[in-house]
Amino acid sequence: MTSFKTLTMTAVLCAVAAAAVAQTPAEQAVNARKSLMHVMAFNLGQLGAMAKGQMPYDAKAAQAAAGNIAKLATLDQAALWMKGTDHDADPKSHALPAIWQNEAxxxxxxxxxxxxxxxxxxxxxxxxxxxxxxxxxIGGACGGCHKSYRAALN
Ligand code: HEC
Known part of the structure; x- marks a missing residue:
């Protein structure tokens, strides 16, 4: 008899296999790092909206947004910036080859x-x-990196 556990495990493996077919590890890395950038941009946007008066100022929410960016920036980045995933290799990426020439x-x-x-x-x-x-x-730190390591967005 097939147990629930076996069925669940099969479903998980099928899902992993489907994801692997749909995307190469390089594509997954590019998508994951772009998602990370979007979460950073969302948090910066919260601060920007409060500064412009589009959102009421809320001390706790402002601290949370800045704190989130600080935490996201301390994630281990190594796997996200896999070699061979610059924008010459994958036109969907805006990562410049300079990243891998000046990794530190x-x-x-x-x-x-x-x-x-x-x-x-x-x-x-x-x-x-x-x-x-x-x-x-914060914006200066985002922009400083983009200036050297991100191709112009179009
Ligand atoms: C140390 C370097 C670095 C820092 C710091 C950095 N970024 Fe980026 N960011 C990049 C690179 C490189 C790319 C291009 C990634 C790609 O296309 O593969 C990028 C891409 C992006 C994108 C476009 C994502 C897409 O879908 O194409 C956004 C939005 C973004 N960053 C926002 C931010 C914000 C907001 C901050 C600061 C809170 C920030 N980044 C800090 C290097 C950085």
Whole structure:
């Protein structure tokens, strides 16, 4: 008799196999890192919306958004930036080959972002007027890396 556990395991393996057929490991890495970037952009967008008055200022929510970016920036990035996944190899990626020529500097960009967002996390609870400086710090760290390592988006 087929147990529920066996059926579940079969279903899981089928799902993994389907995902593998649909996407190569390189495509999965590109999609995963873009998703990470979008979660960062969502959190930065929350701070931006509060700064512009499109969302009411909320000290806790602002701290959470900055804190989320700081945490995301400390994830181990190694597997996401698999060799051979620059935009010459995969036109869906905007990653420049320079990433793999200056890996330490590139990864250092995430450390800079973690530090900027960590500083912002401490300040943004202090009132809506703190948002502008925090946005500048965090946005500068995003932009600094994009300038060197991301091809222009079109
Ligand atoms: C250390 C480098 C680095 C940092 C820091 C960084 N990014 Fe990126 N980002 C990249 C690279 C490289 C790409 C291109 C990835 C690809 O297309 O494969 C990218 C792509 C993106 C994209 C486009 C994703 C897509 O679907 O094409 C967005 C949005 C983005 N980043 C937002 C942000 C935001 C917001 C921050 C800061 C909170 C940030 N990034 C910080 C390197 C960085």
């Amino acid at each position: 500097d590139f990864l250092g960009g995430f450390a800079k972002l973690a530090s900027a967002a960590g500083t912002a996390e401490k300040s943004v609870g202090g009132g809506a007027e703190t948002l502008k400086a925090a946005l500048g710090q």
